[in-house]
Amino acid sequence: MKEDGKSRKADLREHLKVSILTLRLCPGADLDEAHLSDAFGLSRTPLREVFRQLAGEGYLDLRTNRSARVSEMSYTTLRDFFLAAPMVYGAILRLAALNATPRQIDDLKVAQQKFKEALRTGSPEDRALANNRFHEVTGEMSANVYLLPSFNRLLIDHARIGMTFYRPQSVEMTENLSEASRQHDAIIAAIEARDEAAASQLATDHWNLSRDQIALFVMPEALNVPMGAPPLSKPA
Amino acid sequence: MKEDGKSRKADLREHLKVSILTLRLCPGADLDEAHLSDAFGLSRTPLREVFRQLAGEGYLDLRTNRSARVSEMSYTTLRDFFLAAPMVYGAILRLAALNATPRQIDDLKVAQQKFKEALRTGSPEDRALANNRFHEVTGEMSANVYLLPSFNRLLIDHARIGMTFYRPQSVEMTENLSEASRQHDAIIAAIEARDEAAASQLATDHWNLSRDQIALFVMPEALNVPMGAPPLSKPA
DNA sequence: CTATTTTTTACTGTATACAAGTTGTATTTT
DNA sequence: AAAATACAACTTGTATACAGTAAAAAATAG
Numbered sequence: 001m002k003e004d005g006k007s008r009k010a011d012l013r014e015h016l017k018v019s020i021l022t023l024r025l026c027p028g029a030d031l032d033e034a035h036l037s038d039a040f041g042l043s044r045t046p047l048r049e050v051f052r053q054l055a056g057e058g059y060l061d062l063r064t065n066r067s068a069r070v071s072e073m074s075y076t077t078l079r080d081f082f083l084a085a086p087m088v089y090g091a092i093l094r095l096a097a098l099n100a101t102p103r104q105i106d107d108l109k110v111a112q113q114k115f116k117e118a119l120r121t122g123s124p125e126d127r128a129l130a131n132n133r134f135h136e137v138t139g140e141m142s143a144n145v146y147l148l149p150s151f152n153r154l155l156i157d158h159a160r161i162g163m164t165f166y167r168p169q170s171v172e173m174t175e176n177l178s179e180a181s182r183q184h185d186a187i188i189a190a191i192e193a194r195d196e197a198a199a200s201q202l203a204t205d206h207w208n209l210s211r212d213q214i215a216l217f218v219m220p221e222a223l224n225v226p227m228g229a230p231p232l233s234k235p236a
Numbered sequence: 237m238k239e240d241g242k243s244r245k246a247d248l249r250e251h252l253k254v255s256i257l258t259l260r261l262c263p264g265a266d267l268d269e270a271h272l273s274d275a276f277g278l279s280r281t282p283l284r285e286v287f288r289q290l291a292g293e294g295y296l297d298l299r300t301n302r303s304a305r306v307s308e309m310s311y312t313t314l315r316d317f318f319l320a321a322p323m324v325y326g327a328i329l330r331l332a333a334l335n336a337t338p339r340q341i342d343d344l345k346v347a348q349q350k351f352k353e354a355l356r357t358g359s360p361e362d363r364a365l366a367n368n369r370f371h372e373v374t375g376e377m378s379a380n381v382y383l384l385p386s387f388n389r390l391l392i393d394h395a396r397i398g399m400t401f402y403r404p405q406s407v408e409m410t411e412n413l414s415e416a417s418r419q420h421d422a423i424i425a426a427i428e429a430r431d432e433a434a435a436s437q438l439a440t441d442h443w444n445l446s447r448d449q450i451a452l453f454v455m456p457e458a459l460n461v462p463m464g465a466p467p468l469s470k471p472a
Numbered sequence: 473c474t475a476t477t478t479t480t481t482a483c484t485g486t487a488t489a490c491a492a493g494t495t496g497t498a499t500t501t502t
Numbered sequence: 503a504a505a506a507t508a509c510a511a512c513t514t515g516t517a518t519a520c521a522g523t524a525a526a527a528a529a530t531a532g
Contacts, residue, residue, distance in 0.1 A: 009515095033484075043517045045281060048485090049288050056292015058385065065484055065523055084327070084382035091323060146320035146393075149294065150386035157382075245485095269514075279487045284515090301493055301514055 012040045013050050020059050020070055021132060021159040022125040027073040031060070058153040073160060078214065081161065085154050086207045089135075092151050093199040096141035097191045105192055108137045112184050119177055124166050127177070128159045134184055141191065162210075165217045176213050183209065248276045249286050256295050256306055257368060257395040258361040263309040267296070294389040309396060314450065317397065321390050322443045325371075328387050329435035332377035333427045341428055344373045348420050355413055360402050363413070364395045370420055377427065398446075401453045412449045419445065 019025040037047045051068045054060045061069045100108075115130040122130070132155055139151045167173050183206050190198040255261040273283045287304045290296045297305045336344075351366040358366070368391055375387050403409050419442050426434040 034482095044484090045516055045518090049284060049515095052285050052288035053292060056289060058381075067483075080380045080382055083331070084380055087323065087327060088382070088386075091320070095319070144316045144320055145294075146316055146324070146386055146390050148386075149389050150324075150382055150384075153385050154382050270512095280514090281486055281488090285485095303513075 008040050008042050009046050009050060012036070012042060012047065013054065015040075016050070016054060017059060018129065021156065021163075022128055023160060023163045024125075025070045027070050027160065029070045030067045031069065032067065058156050071156075073157065073164075077157060078161065078218075081154065081157055082207065082211050084150065085158070086204050088147060088150050088154060089203040089207060090200045091147055092139055092142045092144075093187065093191070093203040094196045095144055095147070096138045097194050097196040097199040099143050100141040100191050104137065104141045105188070108134065108141070108188055108191070111137050112181075112188060115184065116181055119181060124163065124168065128162050128166075131162070131180070132159045138187070138191075158210075161214065165214050167217070172213070172216065176209065179209060180206070244276050244278055245282050245286060248272070248278060248283065249290065251276075252286070252290060253295060254365065257392065257399075258364055259396060259399045260361075261306045263306050263396065265306045266303045267305065268303065294392050307392075309393065309400075313393060314397065314454075317390065317393055318443065318447050320386065321394070322440050324383060324386050324390060325439040325443060326436045327383055328375055328378045328380075329423065329427070329439040330432045331380055331383070332374045333430050333432040333435040335379050336377040336427050340373065340377045341424070344370065344377070344424055344427070347373050348417075348424060351420065352417055355417060360399065360404065364398050364402075367398070367416070368395045374423070374427075394446075397450065401450050403453070408449070408452065412445065415445060416442070 016025070016031075025031075031051070033044050033047055033051075036042075037044050040047070051060055051062060055062045055068070058071055061071050063069070111130070111134040115127070115134050118126040118130040135155055135158070136152075139148055139155070142148070142151075183202060187199065187202050187206070190196075190202055252261070252267075261267075267287070269280050269283055269287075272278075273280050276283070287296055287298060291298045291304070294307055297307050299305070347366070347370040351363070351370050354362040354366040371391055371394070372388075375384055375391070378384070378387075419438060423435065423438050423442070426432075426438055
């Protein structure tokens with residue numbers, strides 16, 4: 001009896017958010033109002049209100065007289081992202097170190113615990129969502145209404161970029177995730193120590209890690225195959 | 237015959253935005269759905285969609301089963317604002333200098349012309365809106381989807397803060413506005429010259445001007461009136 | 473057979489009616 | 503008289519039916 005009337009709207013919102021963050025709904029995908037309202041037992045009116053809200057948060061794009069779409073990721077996305085992210089996240093972590101409440105620090109530790117658990121036993125989607133939650137909490141800590149809109153927009157595409165460039169069974173990827181987890185621990189320590197300089201530096205480090213990792217996939221080393229040779233039988 | 241059906245929704249959106257930016261609708265004010273839908277010839281359904289959208293942009297706060305409210309300005313607003321604004325606007329102007337198209341530069345010049353006109357002949361509301369438009373254009377120039385959400389949120393409260401601390405017939409205020417106008421000219425020049433360093437510096441200067449001006453009003457010089465003296469007959 | 477126009481179809485946008493919830497007031501109880 | 507409860511008026515949330523619009527299909531002209 002979990003579909004408790006008023007929560008169906010929240011359920012829909014959460015479902016769409018998770019689906020978009022994990023790329024189960026691809027950038028540019030069309031959303032069918034009739035189908036979704038049917039699936040969630042909602043009429044189109046509240047459904048469209050959810051669309052409007054998610055559009056405001058950057059999950060969806062709305063065009064008049066056309067179906068709602070999952071917000072696009074263009075070829076300029078990565079550049080724009082890595083231009084803005086270090087600055088915004090540096091500020092967020094600096095403010096988080098200054099303003100975090102004990103309760104929020106507990107939240108962050110819980111989020112990190114779940115992230116580590118997802119690293120061990122979870123799916124790629126679980127990892128992306130747990131990582132997203134960790135950073136969401138740092139955003140809450142910063143408590144600055146003027147930075148959060150951009151930060152939350154960044155988090156959406158951070159998750160999607162991570163899912164896009166995720167390669168299972170890759171040694172570098174596993175090491176990368178371990179390093180990210182260590183950085184999370186360092187971030188928690190810096191915030192708990194109210195060390196704003198360290199927190200800000202860690203933000204930079206954290207994005208550099210992401211960026212370098214992605215650069216490896218965007219610009220891979222060329223395959224060392226003689227011309228005319230048969231194609232490789234599935235690169236691990 | 238301007239109420240051309242589909243534009244009533246846009247009219248409502250624009251009306252609410254302008255009313256909020258100019259403080260005709262005060263922070264925290266309740267919005268009556270029935271009254272507004274009546275006034276704009278819209279039913280409550282599209283009206284509520286506009287509310288949702290404006291809430292996403294930071295103009296309104298929505299609470300379930302309660303009326304929509306104009307987003308609040310608390311006592312921490314100014315501090316949060318001046319923490320975030322220089323950084324974000326510095327980045328916006330830097331990117332604007334790098335990316336502005338000739339057409340956008342023309343838009344900016346038009347906006348500045350209208351701002352100067354508002355300085356000469358317009359009301360305080362006209363000035364705030366013209367100034368807001370100028371900065372909106374610089375935001376468009378930056379063309380970075382990750383910075384714009386925060387920047388646009390800043391612009392909303394920039395206009396409201398300006399209206400709050402506006403004092404007519406004040407010499408300092410007049411000088412301040414002239415200086416702001418000169419800075420706008422310099423910003424246009426820096427963007428046109430693709431001088432990102434200058435543009436970024438001008439962003440800092442522009443906010444320092446605002447901040448100093450506001451500091452004067454928040455912490456005024458004490459009135460030099462002997463105890464027991466009659467109250468001043470209206471300070472000019 | 474192609475191109476253009478018309479008709480159909482499906483989906484988005486809006487209005488209205490109704491259900492659920494909140495708030496203020498009046499009545500009852502202590 | 504003060505507090506608590508019940509009721510009434512009003513506001514918000516949802517469902518459904520209908521209108522408007524854009525894409526798709528069919529039909530006609532070249």
